[in-house]
Amino acid sequence: MLYLFGAFVILLLLVAGGRGFSLLFGLAINVISIIGLLILIADGFNVLITTAIVSVIILVVAIFMNVENPNTANIAFKTSLLITAVIVLITIPLEYWASAHGMGVEDQEELEGFSLAAGVSFPQLAVAIIIVNSLGVISETSVAITSGLNEIVENKPSLTPAETFADGFSVGNRILSTQTNTLLFNFFATTFPLFFLIHSLHDNFFDIVNDKLVVAEVITMLICAIGVIMTVPITSYLVYRGVKKNQK
Amino acid sequence: MNKKYLKILIVAIVALMATIFTHFDAFLYSEPVIKVESVSTLSKQKNTDEYKNTDTQVTQRINGRFLNTSKRGKKISLKNTYYQSQLTDQKYRSGQQVILTKSSGHYSVNDIKRDTVLVFSIGLVIVLLFCMGFSRGKLFTSILLNLVVYYGFMKLLINTHNSALLLLTVITALLISAIALIVILGPTMDAVMAYSSTVIATTTSILLSIFLMKLSGYSGIHLELTDFGLQPYFSVFISQVIFSVLGVILDETMDISSSLIEMKKEIKDVNEKTLFKSGINIGRELIGPLINILLFIVIAEHLNVVLLYMSNGNSIGYTFEMTLSLGFAQLLISAIGIVLTVPITSFIASKMIARRPM
Numbered sequence: 001m002l003y004l005f006g007a008f009v010i011l012l013l014l015v016a017g018g019r020g021f022s023l024l025f026g027l028a029i030n031v032i033s034i035i036g037l038l039i040l041i042a043d044g045f046n047v048l049i050t051t052a053i054v055s056v057i058i059l060v061v062a063i064f065m066n067v068e069n070p071n072t073a074n075i076a077f078k079t080s081l082l083i084t085a086v087i088v089l090i091t092i093p094l095e096y097w098a099s100a101h102g103m104g105v106e107d108q109e110e111l112e113g114f115s116l117a118a119g120v121s122f123p124q125l126a127v128a129i130i131i132v133n134s135l136g137v138i139s140e141t142s143v144a145i146t147s148g149l150n151e152i153v154e155n156k157p158s159l160t161p162a163e164t165f166a167d168g169f170s171v172g173n174r175i176l177s178t179q180t181n182t183l184l185f186n187f188f189a190t191t192f193p194l195f196f197l198i199h200s201l202h203d204n205f206f207d208i209v210n211d212k213l214v215v216a217e218v219i220t221m222l223i224c225a226i227g228v229i230m231t232v233p234i235t236s237y238l239v240y241r242g243v244k245k246n247q248k
Numbered sequence: 249m250n251k252k253y254l255k256i257l258i259v260a261i262v263a264l265m266a267t268i269f270t271h272f273d274a275f276l277y278s279e280p281v282i283k284v285e286s287v288s289t290l291s292k293q294k295n296t297d298e299y300k301n302t303d304t305q306v307t308q309r310i311n312g313r314f315l316n317t318s319k320r321g322k323k324i325s326l327k328n329t330y331y332q333s334q335l336t337d338q339k340y341r342s343g344q345q346v347i348l349t350k351s352s353g354h355y356s357v358n359d360i361k362r363d364t365v366l367v368f369s370i371g372l373v374i375v376l377l378f379c380m381g382f383s384r385g386k387l388f389t390s391i392l393l394n395l396v397v398y399y400g401f402m403k404l405l406i407n408t409h410n411s412a413l414l415l416l417t418v419i420t421a422l423l424i425s426a427i428a429l430i431v432i433l434g435p436t437m438d439a440v441m442a443y444s445s446t447v448i449a450t451t452t453s454i455l456l457s458i459f460l461m462k463l464s465g466y467s468g469i470h471l472e473l474t475d476f477g478l479q480p481y482f483s484v485f486i487s488q489v490i491f492s493v494l495g496v497i498l499d500e501t502m503d504i505s506s507s508l509i510e511m512k513k514e515i516k517d518v519n520e521k522t523l524f525k526s527g528i529n530i531g532r533e534l535i536g537p538l539i540n541i542l543l544f545i546v547i548a549e550h551l552n553v554v555l556l557y558m559s560n561g562n563s564i565g566y567t568f569e570m571t572l573s574l575g576f577a578q579l580l581i582s583a584i585g586i587v588l589t590v591p592i593t594s595f596i597a598s599k600m601i602a603r604r605p606m
Contacts, residue, residue, distance in 0.1 A: 099344075109477055111556075137544075139540065180390075182495035190488070210359055212362070219365075
């Protein structure tokens, strides 16, 4: 583990030079915030409120420390806050409907010897899981789209809303496909042991589509995808509004 | 414009129909499915366990009606016990459809029927995509092809009883990244360039990491803690790393190489060295956000287990060692890959682009 960490730091400093330090610093803050979140939840603080606060901290770090252009950072930050809010609003009813929280029969072996009366609300934690999962994807998407769109818009003197949206979608197209790949391949990474195990437990199509863990994974991926999709119109709108303000 | 709205309407209706269909598809199930009509709480018992966690154990009576099998339409009454925290057990609400299991004449609750919400969510994403001006054809093609490859991978994995996991993973990874690139970039030299960078960067980082882990004798890496304890641990671990880092590296190589191609278009006589340097500069900005993506995905996956460990009186250090250390090792390997991709892609792209006549 230490060797891996050492190799990572050396390579990072070799490739990124001075930027490497601020990158490491940003990552460290994110890891500490997440650990803080875990400790607070385990101590009995409300899951959703704690997650919301920590998410804002993480987004601030992820966006303002990685983006140098203040205009881009501002718009990207506003977008990611809005998207996170949208995700919360979609996730809560979907999770309530799906009841795909906690752990499944597939985890039985791991659970042996544990007291299952944990006193933590796992249905709420399921919402927190999806939000935490989406944070990285959202901040990256909003930064990529905002900076791409800003570049196009800055070179155009006159601007109509329809044009900005069209440009937003042309920038968004490629980001959407690459981001979908990231989400999909990560879905493969987490689910292949799960599918293998499910197969040995019960091999029935209907068991699989109703399985708690499978449904939880699919919903997580889909909600992250919704976040990525929604980023484009929201960013386009914010960029357009920003340009209009400057013109006046 | 009208045509566009018509399209959205048709897609929305199809999605809605599919959702409604799954709501009434109990006849397809071989296990008995009931619809919960009313629930009442029979008893509540407040427990404090040895770790001072307070939780309430609730027993509820579920009254429902069969939706399928020969007992269709008949009433049934069941008991269900759950903890308020609902880690592995479940609180049932009226209106839910619940799958039962029958063993030696007795029915017991098994699981909630979740196919309706699954289909609804998929429909929601597709409708959203149609509402916006994305070019959907390519996106759907690449997702569908990749899902087909993944399905084939799973089938082979199951048929070979997981004996050739690593080999299958490598083949699958080569296939899905090729599909993704060809669909996004088309069968061009650019795709070949991005593909070779992706493959070389991923291979290098994985081999380097395996070497480093061997060197340290896997200290601090609990391979036996892979998800669901699936064997062989090492192959499962490496396969998960390959899949999860692949998407991110693809993203990175495409970003770097397409920016360099743009640069060549603008400055015709740009030399190799300048291209390489700007490739590194572009790549630097990508490292942080990409590592962040994987960091949050890895942590989110383990939130349930982490909290279970912590609420069972384990110290923070022990909890993280048992739950997150493997995830962090996975993350570090991915991070090494992400960092290595920058010079590798810049090198390959600058060589290929500088020599290309334009």
